Amino acid sequence: MTVSLHAIGDNTTRLWGMTNAERVRRIGVSQGFAPEGETVVLAHLDYAFDPVWTRYLKDKPGTVVTRGGRPVLAHVGRIEMAEAAALMLAGAPLPGLREIEAEDEAGIFNEALRKRERPFVEPLVMATVPQIERLSYKGAYKGVTDLLTKYLWPEWAFRLTQLAARWGLSPNNVTAIGTGLCIVATVAFWQGWFWTGLLTGLVFMVLDTVDGKLARCTITSSRLGDIWDHGIDLVHPPIWWWAWASGCAVYGRPLSDQTFWIVIGTMLFGYVAQRLIEGAFIVRFGMHIHVWRPFDSDFRLVTARRNPNMVILFASLVAGRPDWGIVAVAGWTAISLVVHLVRLFQAMGVKRRGEPVVSWLA
Structure with a gap:
């Protein structure tokens, strides 16, 4: 199964000198996402996230990552892509998907490093850039x-x-x-x-x-x-x-x-x-x-x-x-x-x- 990574929404706030759309694009290239996959991971540009999340979601279709109850990343089928994107932009829940809360202290298990960690997901606005860059650097x-x-x-x-x-x-x-x-x-x-x-x-x-x-x-x-x-x-x-x-x-x-x-x-x-x-x-x-x-x-x-x-x-x-x-x-x-x-x-x-x-x- 091929998987693509698509950014949704718009955000002009720069992180590490680049737009969030460019950051998502680079993540997709570095992690081997397909240009047009059979399924797609949607990434909401209102949020910045640790690249660990997209790598984790790549082989987990039917999964959504939320922050404060709002969907940030979702792995859906290409047929459901438009509807899922509209719901995400509206901040509405995605029914039928397994939810992972980014705030969950349990975090996720990183298979590559064989250890449990809690990757960041944060709203991306000018006020949060210093915090996100520090979290990104630490991660x-x-x-x-x-x-x-x-x-x-x-x-x-x-x-x-x-x-x-x-x-x-x-x-x-x-x-x-x-x-x-x-x-x-x-x-x-x-x-x-x-x-x-x-x-x-x-x-x-x-x-x-x-x-x-x-x-x-x-x-x-x-x-x-x-x-x-x-x-x-x-x-x-x-x-x-x-x-x-x-x-x-x-x-x-x-x-x-x-x-x-x-x-x-x-x-x-x-x-x-x-x-x-x-x-x-x-x-x-x-x-x-x-x-x-x-x-x-x-x-x-x-x-x-x-x-x-x-x-x-x-x-x-x-x-x-x-x-x-x-x-x-x-x-x-x-x-x-x-x-x-x-x-x-x-x-x-x-x-x-x-x-x-x-x-x-x-």
Whole structure:
């Protein structure tokens, strides 16, 4: 069965720099709705909604989502489309359809993420734009993250995402700026200019949040952007650590040859092995290792990825011992690797006992 997504009504209020009609169109394209389907999901332009709703309704014909008793989204047959649209525009109930109240605290189950969540549906007027953009931004990231992304710069990234949308910047534009800053930070670390590298790296790390959020909030994700962004994220951290270890000599705190290669080997092996373990967990259990149990989500805050490692390096530089910092990063990488390996084996043990391995967020 093919399904199309149609906007009904009219609304000139802009959200993330675009009209609601354009937003609905982009949602339809990104979620693979057909231009003219056998059935149709109607979207009332007086409301803005989390794209999770249309994905959820796509395979649920005969369902209507309401807000304050008024129908906002409805999956109906093409024959019933005109009548259903007229009732929705009048704010009247749609008889015979299963109703889901957007305000229901129980929310809906997101099959892709294997967890329960409550997507937003809000009336779209100028007064509600700031609230809706914040809800949209918050909903653009569905997983767990590190302590810096969660606590230090959420507001910075939100404001920058708003500015980028207003200025018409694409996510790839932001990624390009970030890539340049990433390269500058690498050179600075190699030359022992650690404060310059940290400041440049901080801006890059914030932009690394912004490009993904901008893509999701403006529904402009692309294959190129995804490969580019994730490719930079995957490649640059070990290069940064190598550059930092080399820069210690220029700074005046050189590592011995033996220590240098132990640090580099530990970090490279630990970084690659940890990523492989995360991938193995996804393949075997269909979810990220960091959403299995509360411990795993909490450990994601500090696990030896780029941002927590940068906190360690910053602290060491404040103490005037960047050499201690890179050694500490290597040690923390080894500890994090052991933790991930243990968690993988524990999950495998749970499955062998016939118990389900499911996310605590479900």
